Amino acid sequence: MGSLGNKSSLPVANPGLSFWQQTTRSFPYLNVNRSEPVPKKSEYVVIGSGISGALTTFELIEGGVSPEDIVILEAREAASGASSRNAGHVRPDAFRGFQVYQKVLGKEQALKIIANEKLVFEKVDEFVKKHNVECDFNPTTTFDVCLTQEFADFNAQSLKEYKEAGGDTGHIKFYEGKEAKQKTRIAQTVTAYEWPAGSSHPAKLAQWLLTQSINKGSALFTHCPAMSIKKSPRSSSEETLWEVTTPRGTITTSTIIHCTNAFAPHLLPQLAAFVTPNRAQAHAFVPPSALNGANVLPSTMSLRHSLKHFYSVAQRKPDGVIILGAPRTNPNISQAALDSRLLPDDSAFNDEVRDDTLANFASCFPECSPKQLNHGEGLWHSWTGIIAMTPDSVPFVGQLPDMQGQWVCAGFNGHGMARIFTCAPGLAKLVLGGTWADTGLPECFESTEARLEGLSNGVAGSVF
Numbered sequence: 001m002g003s004l005g006n007k008s009s010l011p012v013a014n015p016g017l018s019f020w021q022q023t024t025r026s027f028p029y030l031n032v033n034r035s036e037p038v039p040k041k042s043e044y045v046v047i048g049s050g051i052s053g054a055l056t057t058f059e060l061i062e063g064g065v066s067p068e069d070i071v072i073l074e075a076r077e078a079a080s081g082a083s084s085r086n087a088g089h090v091r092p093d094a095f096r097g098f099q100v101y102q103k104v105l106g107k108e109q110a111l112k113i114i115a116n117e118k119l120v121f122e123k124v125d126e127f128v129k130k131h132n133v134e135c136d137f138n139p140t141t142t143f144d145v146c147l148t149q150e151f152a153d154f155n156a157q158s159l160k161e162y163k164e165a166g167g168d169t170g171h172i173k174f175y176e177g178k179e180a181k182q183k184t185r186i187a188q189t190v191t192a193y194e195w196p197a198g199s200s201h202p203a204k205l206a207q208w209l210l211t212q213s214i215n216k217g218s219a220l221f222t223h224c225p226a227m228s229i230k231k232s233p234r235s236s237s238e239e240t241l242w243e244v245t246t247p248r249g250t251i252t253t254s255t256i257i258h259c260t261n262a263f264a265p266h267l268l269p270q271l272a273a274f275v276t277p278n279r280a281q282a283h284a285f286v287p288p289s290a291l292n293g294a295n296v297l298p299s300t301m302s303l304r305h306s307l308k309h310f311y312s313v314a315q316r317k318p319d320g321v322i323i324l325g326a327p328r329t330n331p332n333i334s335q336a337a338l339d340s341r342l343l344p345d346d347s348a349f350n351d352e353v354r355d356d357t358l359a360n361f362a363s364c365f366p367e368c369s370p371k372q373l374n375h376g377e378g379l380w381h382s383w384t385g386i387i388a389m390t391p392d393s394v395p396f397v398g399q400l401p402d403m404q405g406q407w408v409c410a411g412f413n414g415h416g417m418a419r420i421f422t423c424a425p426g427l428a429k430l431v432l433g434g435t436w437a438d439t440g441l442p443e444c445f446e447s448t449e450a451r452l453e454g455l456s457n458g459v460a461g462s463v464f
């Protein structure tokens with residue numbers, strides 16, 4: 001399949017497994033329809049079975065689409081992209097990115113972006129409770145732990161600008177001095193902010209969503225990449241039809257929904273300049289006694305040296321395993337390690353990124369340094385996944401310019417768990433004839449021609 005370093009590739013054919021995948025190998029639909037030919041036609045073709053594709057399908061059915069009218073194509077195992085490879089955080093940005101969003105997208109959009117993230121967390125919480133989804137969802141709080149004065153100043157400035165713009169701060173707590181160190185249990189903490197957030201087992205969530213639609217009659221074809229799309233000669237002046245070619249046949253459809261995130265440019269070359277695949281890395285860590293039993297970390301954390309140099313920490317409630325996310329940029333690691341992050345290849349991980357993540361964690365929690373650990377404690381597993389960066393830090397949602405019937409929900413900037421639960425339902429509304437206002441999403445998320453044109457001229461900065 002796709003070649004390394006090619007921004008428009010398909011997912012690699014030999015991915016490694018994440019902790020989430022290792023613990024869900026008995027999912028009955030993991031390799032469903034892996035050898036079956038695809039149907040010759042379908043009303044709807046959803047490409048990608050991650051949380052975007054799975055939730056969009058779920059919402060289309062909720063919106064009245066007959067489940068049998070939806071085919072989902074997945075290049076590899078079910079939900080084997082970033083949705084089953086992330087760091088498990090459902091963590092809204094409460095204010096931090098505001099000053100950058102404001103510069104790039106203006107005050108109104110910046111306020112809407114932050115409000116949307118809060119809404120996503122509330123929606124995930126509500127959805128999981130309503131449907132009794134077994135995905136280890138743990139609604140709690142999170143700390144932005146400022147480990148340097150420089151970042152403490154940045155965050156203070158963001159909060160100031162957000163407040164001045166009229167942003168909602170009622171749910172954010174601030175700590176400094178001794179209290180900040182006590183709350184976070186980290187001696188180096190300069191300041192800390194706390195707000196509601198959570199964590200989940202993302203593969204279980206994606207698999208639950210897929211199961212609902214499959215059980216109702218939708219067909220998921222795994223190991224079946226959509227390789228190319230062309231306009232069907234059977235299109236008429238009233239209706240554009242598309243032919244989606246896969247290794248197991250061609251499907252003709254009027255409606256294609258691209259939920260391929262980092263891989264969107266393969267089928268949509270017009271997005272190649274705006275959706276950039278980046279490799280992200282995460283780790284599962286078995287805690288020593290200082291962080292197990294009654295000592296588990298009740299809140300999740302982002303250990304922050306600067307805006308882009310940060311490490312996520314989420315300790316799982318069911319088993320105490322700590323999930324550690326690695327930073328995208330980092331002044332301490334070699335150019336070679338940074339370059340490895342440009343590979344759209346999730347078959348392996350980078351040793352230097354792993355060592356740096358563990359060293360940072362041990363510097364915050366000295367009980368977790370290698371010499372303090374007993375056999376069986378410490379690093380359990382490392383893995384990577386491919387995220388989709390966009391120049392303005394927000395996703396593409398909506399119909400693609402000049403492509404009647406082709407829709408997109410992609411470009412989540414390594415932050416999809418805090419966005420997809422409003423974007424996918426919003427996209428389903430649009431596909432079913434709703435207006436942008438019906439989606440409730442920030443206007444800057446829409447995949448309009450004007451946005452693509454604007455991005456071609458460059459943007460002022462990014463949040464991730």
Ligand SMILES: Cc1cc2nc3c(=O)[nH]c(=O)nc-3n(C[C@H](O)[C@H](O)[C@H](O)COP(=O)(O)OP(=O)(O)OC[C@H]3O[C@@H](n4cnc5c(N)ncnc54)[C@H](O)[C@@H]3O)c2cc1C
Nearest residue numbers: 048050051052075081082083086087089226385415416417
């Ligand atoms: C290591 C890591 C840590 C992360 N941590 C967090 C976090 O803590 N919090 C957070 O909010 N976000 C996090 N993310 C990002 C988050 O996982 C993503 O934003 C989210 O999962 C995107 O979901 P998706 O469904 O859009 O894409 P994906 O889950 O990537 O799904 C896209 C699917 O499309 C398939 N596909 C691609 N091309 C084709 C094709 N041509 N034909 C058929 N199928 C195709 C892929 O195989 C894949 O299954 C992290 C990501 C990684 C990798």
